[in-house]
Amino acid sequence: MARTDTDTTPAPPATERGRRTRRKLLDAATAEFGERGFHEASIASITQRAGVALGSFYTYFGSKEAIFRDLVRDLSDGVRMAAAQRLAERDMDALDTERAALAAFLAFAREHKEIYRIIDEAEFVAPESYRAHYEEAAQRILGRLRIGAQGGQLRDDLEEAHAWAIMGMNVFLGLRYAVWAQEGDAPDEAERAAQAANSILVEGIGSKN
Amino acid sequence: MARTDTDTTPAPPATERGRRTRRKLLDAATAEFGERGFHEASIASITQRAGVALGSFYTYFGSKEAIFRDLVRDLSDGVRMAAAQRLAERDMDALDTERAALAAFLAFAREHKEIYRIIDEAEFVAPESYRAHYEEAAQRILGRLRIGAQGGQLRDDLEEAHAWAIMGMNVFLGLRYAVWAQEGDAPDEAERAAQAANSILVEGIGSKN
Numbered sequence: 001m002a003r004t005d006t007d008t009t010p011a012p013p014a015t016e017r018g019r020r021t022r023r024k025l026l027d028a029a030t031a032e033f034g035e036r037g038f039h040e041a042s043i044a045s046i047t048q049r050a051g052v053a054l055g056s057f058y059t060y061f062g063s064k065e066a067i068f069r070d071l072v073r074d075l076s077d078g079v080r081m082a083a084a085q086r087l088a089e090r091d092m093d094a095l096d097t098e099r100a101a102l103a104a105f106l107a108f109a110r111e112h113k114e115i116y117r118i119i120d121e122a123e124f125v126a127p128e129s130y131r132a133h134y135e136e137a138a139q140r141i142l143g144r145l146r147i148g149a150q151g152g153q154l155r156d157d158l159e160e161a162h163a164w165a166i167m168g169m170n171v172f173l174g175l176r177y178a179v180w181a182q183e184g185d186a187p188d189e190a191e192r193a194a195q196a197a198n199s200i201l202v203e204g205i206g207s208k209n
Numbered sequence: 210m211a212r213t214d215t216d217t218t219p220a221p222p223a224t225e226r227g228r229r230t231r232r233k234l235l236d237a238a239t240a241e242f243g244e245r246g247f248h249e250a251s252i253a254s255i256t257q258r259a260g261v262a263l264g265s266f267y268t269y270f271g272s273k274e275a276i277f278r279d280l281v282r283d284l285s286d287g288v289r290m291a292a293a294q295r296l297a298e299r300d301m302d303a304l305d306t307e308r309a310a311l312a313a314f315l316a317f318a319r320e321h322k323e324i325y326r327i328i329d330e331a332e333f334v335a336p337e338s339y340r341a342h343y344e345e346a347a348q349r350i351l352g353r354l355r356i357g358a359q360g361g362q363l364r365d366d367l368e369e370a371h372a373w374a375i376m377g378m379n380v381f382l383g384l385r386y387a388v389w390a391q392e393g394d395a396p397d398e399a400e401r402a403a404q405a406a407n408s409i410l411v412e413g414i415g416s417k418n
Contacts, residue, residue: 037333039248120332124246131389138385161382161405168381169374176347176373180340196370204413 009062022060024050029071034114038068038125065126072122072129075115076136082108083140094148095206099198101144102170106190109178116179138163145205154205162205169197218271231269233259238280243323247277247334274335281331281338284324285345291317292349303357304415308407310353311379315399318387325388347372354414363414371414378406 013019028049032041043064047054061067086104087097109115122130142163148154177190186192222228237258241250252273256263270276295313296306318324331339351372357363386399395401 117332120329123326123329134381134384157408159405161386161402162409164381164385164402165378165406165409168377168379168384170377171381172343172373172377173370175343175377177370193370193373196368197374199366200371200374200409200413202413203415204409204411206412 009066010058010060013060018059021050021052021056025052025057025060025067026071026074028052029067030075030112030114030118033068033071033118033121037117038064038121043067068118068122069126069129072119072126072133075112075118076133078112079105079108079115079137080140094144094151094153095198095202097144097148098166098201098205099194101141102173102194102197103191105170106174106178106194109174110181110190113179116175134167138167141166148205149207152207154207156207158205166201166205169200173197218275219268222269227268230259230261230265234261234266234269234276235280235283237261238276239284239321239323239327242277242280242327242330246326247273247330252276277327277331278335278338281328281335281342284321284327285342287321288314288317288324288346289349303353303360303362304407304411306353306357307375307410307414308403310350311382311403311406312400314379315383315387315403318383319390319399322388325384343376347376350375357414358416361416363416365416367414375410375414378409382406 013022025046028046029041031049032046036045041064043057044054046067047057057067061070083101083104086100092100119130119133122133138160142158142160145154145158145163145166149156149158173190173193177185177193181189222231234255237255238250240258241255245254250273252266253263255276256266266276270279292310292313295309301309328339328342331342347369351367351369354363354367354372354375358365358367382399382402386394386402390398
């Protein structure tokens, strides 16, 4: 993708009203890209969904590519904040933290099933955003593992590979139990899946001391 | 995607020569779809890469969509057989089996970096093939886990969710250490990553008896 449009990305809105309009456009873009995919999606349809004049779009985003990139960043932030909120609710040890982070992610994925399609399409439409999404998530997990190791709750030899392994577990459990939830699944299937995955981690990364 | 072209898919080649030509077209399609993506790829370019006359293409595949679907199936088979070969080499216990399956997958991914792009693009171009690829892989892993549990080497409560979790680990380790291998990585970084992931499983799914 040509990078030139990043050079003309407008400054972030300075007013509350501007921030609300930008938010409406991002939410509309989530629906538009999620339903139609990047290539079929149009700026006109995004502004129509948002109830915003077509011309206003360019006050906030330089192009269709630009809003797509900003949306990937926005969804990354959403995943991060969904977990952070859950983790802030109470003091948890490191294994509870991973369980809660997975539960938060599964809940977020159930509420925002488009997230998989949009992030996955970023591999083709905005490869740098795609890679940043996963590299940053792996770094967040690694940070949690290190805190758990320092606290003596987790093994002290955990490294980047463990973080990628845990991220992969979480992403694929979300794919199976949120996006591809099946008719035969029990109502608490996602919850059971999260516990099953956590049972791997309790013994697999928990400290033996 | 319209399903009509599946109705006109030619019968598999009956001769050895036909099978070789079909194989050449699939290999050429791997390079073409891997480099250019589905939408930019062309049948003319695939036949040119394969050194096959344009008209011959339709002896083997009904359309660009049809060869893409067959290619996803072919890559699925490649992943499956790469693991099966490694596993057949010697008698292994269930945990060695998972370690060997991951090592085989990482080696396959390093040799066929296009596989990620092609499988991932299938989510958009051939969603049924995409889903089948992962559902079948999860079933294979689950089958191995059940054999390990029957043999007393693995926990006896392993279920579908554990298989998806292990598949996710493997896919994301392949993404990081095969497709996105970094300059700062040690020469044996993928090997180390595989061992790190396996260290989660040894304690996480191994039998406690």
